[in-house]
Amino acid sequence: MTQLFVIKIGGNVIDHPQALDAFLEDFAGIPGPRILVHGGGKxxxxxxEQLGIVSQYVQGRRITDDATIDLVTMVYGGLVNKQVVAALQAKGCNAIGLTGADAGCIPADKRPVKTxxxxxxxxxxxxxxxxxxLGALLDAGLVPVMAPLTHDGKGHMLNTNADTIASALAVALSGSYAVRLIYCFEKKGVLEDLQNEDSVIPLINRENHARLLAEGKLADGIIPKIDNAFAAIDAGVKEVLIGDAADLRVNVTGAVSGTLIVS
Structure with a gap:
């Protein structure tokens, strides 16, 4: 099978122009098919805030009211997506910016109200x-750059966690490609102690994941990443890495720098 990298870059890297530029330089240099999924929350x-729209979060996930869906559609699908695409084009990477609505790439269901x-x-x-x-775009030599937006098929855009989108793409394409799913952010991996940058947990499985949660050692923002990593593994994706965006060149060679998630 052809190797495909599905790579997600977090909003904290996007907020820092030098870190983002270095990451995109590395990403542009990856040979063969790859897909970039980006966040952009900050x-x-x-x-x-400038528009008077105050963000609300529960367990690291944004509450998206009518005003907020307009905001994130503009920012994620417009400003951030097109800036990333333009930067990749400048680096010789023939990127194409997408939301889940474009070509009906990622339909979704509006999350039902529970608690x-x-x-x-x-x-x-x-x-x-x-x-x-997506396969047609990849076959044409294009590099999809996916904003964290989906659609409900009824004309409504939906805000969707970028980690979830990366996981879903990896699962969906694993039947046609050998997929390595890589979550890149500003840390060296999943940290056991947020105050210690070197306390990287090299391996997370179901057993120690339950213990880490019970001990409160996983921050809200990392929980969706790990949940989606397990979801991808359960659905057939064998390789899921969480690591530093600066280590991307290592993590596309078959080596591991960061946290490896296994079943």
């Missing part, structure tokens, strides 16, 4: 990902 929060009403937030069934459209 930019949306900052611009939202929490998340608003216009989408949940993805990887089986509904339009792998034909």
């Amino acid at each position: 930019i949306a929060t900052r611009l939202g 929490i009403d998340y608003g216009w937030v989408g949940d993805i069934d990887p089986g509904k990902v339009n792998t034909g459209a």
Whole structure:
């Protein structure tokens, strides 16, 4: 099978121009098929505050009301996505910016209200990902750059966690490619002690994951990454890494620098 890298870059790197530029330089240099999924939460929060829209979060996930879905569509699908695409084009990488609505790439269902009403937030069934459209883009030598937005098929955009999108893409495409899913952010990996940058947990499995949660050693922001890593593994993706964006060159060679998630 052809190797495919599905790589997610976090908002904290996007907020720092030098770190982002270095990451995109490394990403542009990866040979063969790859897909980039980006976040951008802090930019949306900052611009939202300027517009009088205050962000609310529960367990690291944004509550998306009517005003917020307009905001994140503009910021994620517009400003951030097109800046990343333009930067990659400047580095010789023929990128194409997408949301889940484009070519119907990622349909989703609006999350049902249970104990929490998340608003216009989408949940993805990887089986509904339009792998034909994505495969055609990859076959044409294009590099999809996916914003963290999906659609409900009824004309509504849905805010969807970028980690979830990366996981769904990895699962959906694993039938056609040998997929390595890599979550890149500003830390060296999953840290046992947030005050110690070198306390990287090299391996997380179901057993120690339960212990780490019970001991409160996993920060809210990392929990969705690990949940989605396990979801990808359960669905057939064998390689999931969480590591430093600066280590991307290592992590596309078959080596591991960061935290490896296994079943």
